[in-house]
Amino acid sequence: MNDLHSLIQIKGLRDGLLVSLNDAPWAEQQSALLTQMDQQPSFFQGARLALDVGSQILHVNEMVDLRDQLSERNVLLWAVLSESPTTEQTAQLLGLATRISKPRPEETRFASSGLSDETALFINKTLRSGTRVEFPGHVVVLGDVNPGAEIVAVGSIIIWGRLRGAVHAGSNGDGSAKVCALDFAPMQLRVAKEAMNLNEDKEPASPRMAFIRDERLVIESWKPS
Amino acid sequence: MTAQVVTISSGKGGVGKTTAVANIAFALAASGSKVVCIDGDIGLRNLDVVMGLENRIVYDIVDVIEGRCKLRQAMIRDKHLPELYLIPAAQTRDKNAVSPSDMKRVCDEIRPEADFVLIDSPAGIERGFRNAIAPADRVLVITNPEVSAVRDADRVIGILEAEEKHSPALIINRLNPDLVKQHDMLSAEDVLDLLGIKLIGIVPEDESVIVGSNRGVPVSQDPKSRAGQAFRNIAHRLKGEEVPFLDLDKQAGLWDRIQKMAGRR
Numbered sequence A: 001m002n003d004l005h006s007l008i009q010i011k012g013l014r015d016g017l018l019v020s021l022n023d024a025p026w027a028e029q030q031s032a033l034l035t036q037m038d039q040q041p042s043f044f045q046g047a048r049l050a051l052d053v054g055s056q057i058l059h060v061n062e063m064v065d066l067r068d069q070l071s072e073r074n075v076l077l078w079a080v081l082s083e084s085p086t087t088e089q090t091a092q093l094l095g096l097a098t099r100i101s102k103p104r105p106e107e108t109r110f111a112s113s114g115l116s117d118e119t120a121l122f123i124n125k126t127l128r129s130g131t132r133v134e135f136p137g138h139v140v141v142l143g144d145v146n147p148g149a150e151i152v153a154v155g156s157i158i159i160w161g162r163l164r165g166a167v168h169a170g171s172n173g174d175g176s177a178k179v180c181a182l183d184f185a186p187m188q189l190r191v192a193k194e195a196m197n198l199n200e201d202k203e204p205a206s207p208r209m210a211f212i213r214d215e216r217l218v219i220e221s222w223k224p225s
Numbered sequence B: 001m002t003a004q005v006v007t008i009s010s011g012k013g014g015v016g017k018t019t020a021v022a023n024i025a026f027a028l029a030a031s032g033s034k035v036v037c038i039d040g041d042i043g044l045r046n047l048d049v050v051m052g053l054e055n056r057i058v059y060d061i062v063d064v065i066e067g068r069c070k071l072r073q074a075m076i077r078d079k080h081l082p083e084l085y086l087i088p089a090a091q092t093r094d095k096n097a098v099s100p101s102d103m104k105r106v107c108d109e110i111r112p113e114a115d116f117v118l119i120d121s122p123a124g125i126e127r128g129f130r131n132a133i134a135p136a137d138r139v140l141v142i143t144n145p146e147v148s149a150v151r152d153a154d155r156v157i158g159i160l161e162a163e164e165k166h167s168p169a170l171i172i173n174r175l176n177p178d179l180v181k182q183h184d185m186l187s188a189e190d191v192l193d194l195l196g197i198k199l200i201g202i203v204p205e206d207e208s209v210i211v212g213s214n215r216g217v218p219v220s221q222d223p224k225s226r227a228g229q230a231f232r233n234i235a236h237r238l239k240g241e242e243v244p245f246l247d248l249d250k251q252a253g254l255w256d257r258i259q260k261m262a263g264r265r
């Protein structure tokens, strides 16, 4: 094995390949991966690829470029695993998975919450159908959450706009988490382990908040102050 | 000349992408623009049928990409409009025969010689869709006033935004004012409200569209057709002209509001 190859680790998964990169500069990593594919086209062609990029911070243009380069080699990039929230968000925006069925050991890192108030993800746009945002803290959206979009947060979820998608606050079981929205009409609502179906909810658009009181999920009007 | 490359996409199949490409192309060419259409639906070609050019095909886009013919040889000229061309899709190949950079290369070759390149995108958000949007300067997202079509349009808009493509514009196709009045169909307002992008046209449900497609003469050629008028208006708006939206429903009020909403953002 030469240097090139030691940059990259490849494992077979039940439904494709898992390629793990290390922390070398991104351009080097990408070209090493593509070179390796071009040397063994028959091994890679038609493969479904999950990519573990470690702590690399990738933006949309870099991920799109890699995905298109892979696609030209007939390789489908379907998941990007990363320790960086920026990279995860990029992947989610592009509709890529950020988890594969076998949980990574790192995931348990977030298991015990002990959240500080600073751990919040701000999303300054509308989340459209097919977007899934998962965050080990609070999530604040300045925009709408459309039907078909989903937010899973270990902490609370605040929507400064219309909530029409699916939300799960306190996803690790934190019963003090809340969901608030200026126009509250989620398709699916969960706080910790309590779920509620809002199909019958005919309340007019208004700011409301969901939280757990006496082990039951309740919705009350929300007066942001 | 440097052509504007416009791709029409939807996510969901059967909402009117091919119909819209053919109609807008005819309207643009009839008003003096030089237009090249590309059928991006490799393996399921049908733009040639709707444009009435199916029996003139010799070469297709895969022949161009793989170097079996010159670009010119694959450009089929329309029977009546000398400034309208079609580059057909390959029928016997699959979408993997084309890559995003192939599409960019073909469009770059056409750009200096045309005013508009219109690309018909396949359904879905996979490879064929990527190919169709890769060279686009502008994307028109088309939907029907139905929950599932709107959901798919939303997904496509999300992908276009993530890829930082110039913000897409919306065509609402097959609107039926009677059904909207009976609350059996989403209104144009409902659709716009959810998708929150700029509106470029509302096309009514009109059976002359289907008749026109079957005869290979798109309805934008028929001065009396309401749908034809709507497609001609889209063509004008693509050229940067201000055209008021059609009053499909004679009630005032609603349409005033839509005119306003179309101008927002």
Ligand SMILES: Nc1ncnc2c1ncn2[C@@H]1O[C@H](COP(=O)(O)OP(=O)(O)O)[C@@H](O)[C@H]1O
Residues within 6 Å of the ligand: B010, B012, B013, B014, B015, B016, B017, B018, B019, B020, B173, B174, B175, B203, B204, B205, B206, B207, B209, B210, B213, B227
């Ligand atoms: N405005 C309309 N009124 C009536 N029928 C329409 C209209 N637009 C499209 N259609 C019909 O809908 C069907 C699907 O349209 P098509 O353009 O092939 O969709 P797509 O390319 O998105 O799959 C065709 O039979 C077409 O004639």
Ligand SMILES: [Mg+2]
Residues within 6 Å of the ligand: B017, B018, B019, B041, B046, B120
């Ligand atoms: Mg079609």
